[in-house]
Every structure is written in structure tokens, then in C-alpha cells.
Amino acid sequence: MTRIIMHGFFHIKRKVTGLLVLTGLIFLFLPPVHAQENGPYRVRTVVIDPGHGGRDPGALGKRSREKDIALAISLKLGKYIEQNIDDVKVIYTRNRDVFVELDKRAEIANENKADLFISIHANGLSNSRVYGAETFVMGLHTNERNLEIAMKENAVITLEEDYTTRYQGYDPHSAESFIIFNLMQNKHLEQSLHFASCVQNQFSERARRHDRGVKQAGFIVLWMTTMPSVLIEVGFVSNPQEEAYLMSEQGQDYLASAIFRAFRDYKQSIESREEMAFSQAEALSRRGVRYKVQVAASGKRISLDHEMFSGFSHVEEFTGNGLYKYAVGEETDYRRIVELSQSVRERFPDAFVIAVRDTTVIPLSDALRQTE
Ligand SMILES: [Zn+2]
Known part of the structure; x- marks a missing residue:
């Protein structure tokens, strides 16, 4: 034997x-786990995704629409990155007031092999006292409020044609429907969380916003992207003071530059880690x-x-x-x-x-x- x-x-x-x-x-x-590269990994392409647009206004404040605030901050963010960081390509899922399907947004990021996906939104609630900024990564919600926000953002798909067949039967009105998110594992959770906490740090320390923290919930747009990705809720249009801030040129500048600095920090820390790993690997192969x-x-x-x-x-x-x-x-x-x-x-x-x-x-x- x-x-x-x-x-x-x-x-x-x-x-x-x-x-x-x-x-x-x-x-x-x-596909291979990692494509063979000649040097250490670098963050080269960022996709900025201004939420909503066109026939979908998003959350409505007394004087503002989420889609306009998201677009204004997104364009400022992209401009800061282009002006200050040489080796990064910025791609927008929309750069004007048009409707873009959620799966199309993810597809733009996936097809361009983005290194980071940043979706920018503003929140709205019937309770006008609630305010502050929060950043989400893909995951299972730990409380009903996070679930509610994800359901609200995902409901955009009902404005799309054939949404019932395009999202694997996901029903944005059913909490049970979130079970499909259980089937995937979030390969990029660690990096997404890392960037999300850079964003929240900048929001509270530099832009002096109320920090509502880093959270997880089942957002379709994050679920469909294949790179580290976050969804930022910059504030509440339903809170009068915050709405005024979100609509102001200065408020938008502060928020965009906070996200820009978070991006710069994230890029630096990822790249120095990768450089170290790369030189260790080189030493081993020698x-x-x-x-x-x-x-x-x-x-x-x-x-x-x-x-x-x-x-x-x-x-x-x-x-x-x-x-x-x-x-x-x-x-x-x-x-x-x-x-x-x-x-x-x-x-x-x-x-x-x-x-x-x-x-x-x-x-x-x-x-x-x-x-x-
Ligand atoms: Zn939104």
C-alpha cells in the first residue's frame, strides 16, 4: 500500500x-490574486461618485437638494487631487446633473481599475435636530438606523429600468433582501475602513464637523465595486444650520479639502507599507x-x-x-x-x-x- x-x-x-x-x-x-508588477503598488486612480443626479434629487432640504451638494463637493475634491497630487488620475461617475444607474457607477470604477472609490452623499431625516458627518463601508448594518440609510440610498434603483433583474433580485424596500450581501466577503474591508477613518478624522479635526463615526451597511454601489470603497454622508440637509453650511462655498471647500487630505494620508500610508513589503520581497528573492x-x-x-x-x-x-x-x-x-x-x-x-x-x-x- x-x-x-x-x-x-x-x-x-x-x-x-x-x-x-x-x-x-x-x-x-x-484572475491571479495580484497582477505582476514591476514596482510596489501605488494608488493611481480614484473614482469620485457624486450621489444621485438628473431625475433623482436625493434627499431634499428646505432650500437644497442632495444631488447638487454631492456634485459641488465632488468636483472640488477632484480638483484638489488633480492640483496637488501628480500621479493620480481622477475619474467622475458624473460631472454634471445627470442620472446614472448604481451598477453603472460601480462599473466605471471596476473598468478603470480604480484603487479607491469615493461616493459622496448628504443625508436627510424627518427629525431636523440630527446633524453631523458619517462614512460608511460595505458590511452588515449593526443597527436599524444604518439599515435605514442604506435602504434609502439603494432605493434609487427603483428609478432605473429593469432593476428587478439587474440587481440579483434585490428589493430595496425589503430588509430581508439584505441577505444577498451575506454571500459576499469584503476583501477590501481593512483598506476601506482605513480610508473611512482618515475621512472622519479630517472632518472632525480640520473641518470641525460633528463626527458620527465610521459605520457599515449594505450599500449596493459599494457592494458592486471591486476595490476599497466608501460612501460619505457629509451632513444633513434636514438640519437648517447644516444645510446652510453644506450649501455655502466655504462649507463645500472645507469638506472637499478634508476628504482630499484624508485621501493624501491614505495614499501615503498604503504606499509606504507596500514599498516596505516590496523591498522585503526583493531581499528574499535575492x-x-x-x-x-x-x-x-x-x-x-x-x-x-x-x-x-x-x-x-x-x-x-x-x-x-x-x-x-x-x-x-x-x-x-x-x-x-x-x-x-x-x-x-x-x-x-x-x-x-x-x-x-x-x-x-x-x-x-x-x-x-x-x-x-
Ligand atoms: Zn444619497
Whole structure:
């Protein structure tokens, strides 16, 4: 009897014998975790999304409409970024008073491979005493008020044609409908939260706005974007003092420059982190160290062309302790291999990260120590 230990392989085989080929095909269509780049990651493209527009005015104040305030602040923000940061491209989902569907807004960001999506809105409530600014990231609401705001913003889609077929059956009037958001995992939550807190800090410290905090709720427009994204509610048009501020040139300047400074802070911190990771990865590769994901170990040799490896790149065989070990993927950046290992585990639940120098597996801790 040959000893065969295959992490998760039997599990797959038993469950989807006939589907194995199909699984391989699906994997082929999955994009790589990160595109190969020649330098460290940089924040290059920002999509600014002024909420509402055209036949959709958004929240209505006594003297103002949300769509006008959102557009004015968005255009100022874009101008600040263009004037002060050289290497960033600004794209608007609208730069005038027109109606744009929610899925179209997300599509503009996705197609342009934006690094950040900033949706700008203003709030309205029947209670005119409520005021302040808050920033949302995609997630499940933790209280009814956040749910209410998301439902109100999402209701825009009822002004679109065919909305029932375009949003996977999502019904903006039903709280239960939010269950569809459970199906996705927010890959960019950490970065979205990071930017959101930069925005709120600037609002309270520099623009002296009442800070209502960073929150999570199921906004369709954030759900459909594939990059870090936030939705900013700059204030309440239903509060007379705040409405006056939001309508004033000075108020709009303060808010736009607060978001601009938040963007600059965010860009700097992301890029310095990425630069560090990149130089660590470079140092490792100079020493011939790389990371892979081990998916199987066997007493018997397995062909690298075996269907179990289909769809994976950099399939390699190693030997040790009388076993043949098989690993896939290849990265010099530890965080990237961890990301890859998470997707590999969908097929091989017990897969784990290994470090390799030249053709020998070395203790992971040794490799990690070298990057410190
Ligand atoms: Zn809105």
C-alpha cells in the first residue's frame, strides 16, 4: 500500500468526481490574486461618485437638494487631487446633473481599475435636530438606523429600468433582501475602513464637523465595486444650520479639502507599507527564498500534469521525510501567498504556506525572520 496524504483531495474527489474537470476550468478563469508588477503598488486612480443626479434629487432640504451638494463637493475634491497630487488620475461617475444607474457607477470604477472609490452623499431625516458627518463601508448594518440609510440610498434603483433583474433580485424596500450581501466577503474591508477613518478624522479635526463615526451597511454601489470603497454622508440637509453650511462655498471647500487630505494620508500610508513589503520581497528573492502553498504529500509520485493541479500555476515537487510533496503558486511577498492560500483552501482545505530556498523547503519562521 502506498501511503498517500492529500490535503482535501479525497474530499473533493468524493464530492464532485464528475465535476473535477469543471472545477479546473473554473479555476482557469479566476484572475491571479495580484497582477505582476514591476514596482510596489501605488494608488493611481480614484473614482469620485457624486450621489444621485438628473431625475433623482436625493434627499431634499428646505432650500437644497442632495444631488447638487454631492456634485459641488465632488468636483472640488477632484480638483484638489488633480492640483496637488501628480500621479493620480481622477475619474467622475458624473460631472454634471445627470442620472446614472448604481451598477453603472460601480462599473466605471471596476473598468478603470480604480484603487479607491469615493461616493459622496448628504443625508436627510424627518427629525431636523440630527446633524453631523458619517462614512460608511460595505458590511452588515449593526443597527436599524444604518439599515435605514442604506435602504434609502439603494432605493434609487427603483428609478432605473429593469432593476428587478439587474440587481440579483434585490428589493430595496425589503430588509430581508439584505441577505444577498451575506454571500459576499469584503476583501477590501481593512483598506476601506482605513480610508473611512482618515475621512472622519479630517472632518472632525480640520473641518470641525460633528463626527458620527465610521459605520457599515449594505450599500449596493459599494457592494458592486471591486476595490476599497466608501460612501460619505457629509451632513444633513434636514438640519437648517447644516444645510446652510453644506450649501455655502466655504462649507463645500472645507469638506472637499478634508476628504482630499484624508485621501493624501491614505495614499501615503498604503504606499509606504507596500514599498516596505516590496523591498522585503526583493531581499528574499535575492536570497533565493520564495513562498508556495503545499497542497499534497504522497509516498508515491504524482505527475505534475495530474488533474488535481489543474488551474494552478508553479506546480512543483519537493522531497522530504520519504514523501513527495506538492506545492502550487509562488510569491516572495508573504501577504500575497497568504491571500493565495485562502483561495487554494477552497479546493484543498488543509493547504498551508511553505518557504523554499532554491529547491529545498526551509522552516517558514527562518524565511520570515529574514524579512524583519
Ligand atoms: Zn444619497
